[in-house]
Amino acid sequence: GQNIDQPTEMTATEGAIVQINCTYQTSGFNGLFWYQQHAGEAPTFLSYNVLDGLEEKGRFSSFLSRSKGYSYLLLKELQMKDSASYLCAVRDDKIIFGKGTRLHILP
Amino acid sequence: NAGVMQNPRHLVRRRGQEARLRCSPMKGHSHVYWYRQLPEEGLKFMVYLQKENIIDESGMPKERFSAEFPKEGPSILRIQQVVRGDSAAYFCASSPPEAGMNTGELFFGEGSRLTVL
Numbered sequence: 001g002q003n004i005d006q007p008t009e010m011t012a013t014e015g016a017i018v019q020i021n022c023t024y025q026t027s028g029f030n031g032l033f034w035y036q037q038h039a040g041e042a043p044t045f046l047s048y049n050v051l052d053g054l055e056e057k058g059r060f061s062s063f064l065s066r067s068k069g070y071s072y073l074l075l076k077e078l079q080m081k082d083s084a085s086y087l088c089a090v091r092d093d094k095i096i097f098g099k100g101t102r103l104h105i106l107p
Numbered sequence: 108n109a110g111v112m113q114n115p116r117h118l119v120r121r122r123g124q125e126a127r128l129r130c131s132p133m134k135g136h137s138h139v140y141w142y143r144q145l146p147e148e149g150l151k152f153m154v155y156l157q158k159e160n161i162i163d164e165s166g167m168p169k170e171r172f173s174a175e176f177p178k179e180g181p182s183i184l185r186i187q188q189v190v191r192g193d194s195a196a197y198f199c200a201s202s203p204p205e206a207g208m209n210t211g212e213l214f215f216g217e218g219s220r221l222t223v224l
Contacts, residue, residue, distance in 0.1 A: 031211060042198065042215040043150070087149060091211055094163045095140065099149035 002026045004098035006088050011104045012078055020073045020086050020101045028092030034062050034073045035087040037100065043087055046073070080105050109134065112181075113199050113216035121224050126186040126193070128219045132201030138162075139182045140213060141174055144196045153197075156182060189223045196220045 004024045012018040024032070031050040035043040049055055049064035049071060061074040073086055085100040112131040120126050132139050137158050142150040152166040156176040167174065171189075176182040186193055197220075200213035 033212070042217050043213075044215070045212050048212060089150075094152060094155045095211070095213060096152050097142070097150040102147070 002090075002092070002096050004088055004090055004096060006086075006098045006101045008099070009102045009104065011106060012075075013106050014078055014080060016078050017074065017076050018078060018103065020075075020088075020103070022071045022073070022088035022098060024069050024071070024088070024090045024098075026090050026092050026096070029066060030091045030093075032062075032064055032071050033089040033091070033095070034060075034071075035089060035097075037085045037087060039084075046086075075103075078105055080107065111136075111199060111201050111214050111216035113197075113219050115219060116217060117220050117222070119222045119224060120189050122190055123188050126189050126221055126223075128184040128186075128197050128199075128221070129181040130184070130199030130201075130216055131181040132199075133203075133214055136201035136203050136214070138202045139176050140200045140202075141182075141184050142198045142200070144198060144218075150198060153184070186221070189221070191223050194221055194223045 006022045033048050034046040036046050037043040047062035049062050054063045059076045064071045083105045085102050087100045088098040089095050114129050139156045141153040144150050154167050154174045155163040158176055159178050171187045173185045196218045198215055198218045200215045202211055202213050
């Protein structure tokens with residue numbers, strides 16, 4: 001079977017750092033994605049990991065441990081516009097999404 | 108380069124009618140995914156298609172739902188005899204053919220929001 005777990009909701013303060021975790025159990029693995037989705041809008045691509053380690057892209061970083069079936073998305077210097085849902089997705093023979101983590105940013 | 112185009116953006120149907128949702132992938136993309144999203148929930152996989160070929164339809168309900176991606180024209184998700192539970196946002200995403208061992212990043216359309224009365 002396939003299962004992707006991430007927290008339902010998180011709250012953080014503007015200017016702070018937040019880490020959103022994702023664990024997965026899939027029959028195969030060919031990469032892990034993070035997407036951002038604002039309410040009522042389409043998801044947009046944030047990051048991709050296929051090898052273990054950290055990928056950094058500006059204020060956002062994503063980490064992968066294939067042996068642990070674990071990834072996290074790290075958001076630094078949080079801004080109000082970062083209030084959104086963050087979707088973890090895994091590709092084996094197709095791309096499957098977790099249920100998403102709604103991130104609330106407090107001023 | 109135009110993005111993924113979905114239409115209609117909003118569709119209202121009465122129970123028992125048919126809903127037909129269209130998706131034109133980005134230029135050069137030959138793979139299309141359809142996902143369903145209920146309010147404040149994640150994206151639920153429905154079907155993965157290549158031109159003239161269904162690769163994986165394991166997420167499609169066995170009755171009333173069908174999808175195609177013809178050689179010419181957009182991909183179409185068809186829902187027959189709609190029921191209230193079909194009300195949702197339906198997102199289409201496309202990826203390029205060389206995505207097999209590369210990032211395989213999906214590019215999403217803006218979604219089609221179906222309301223069944």
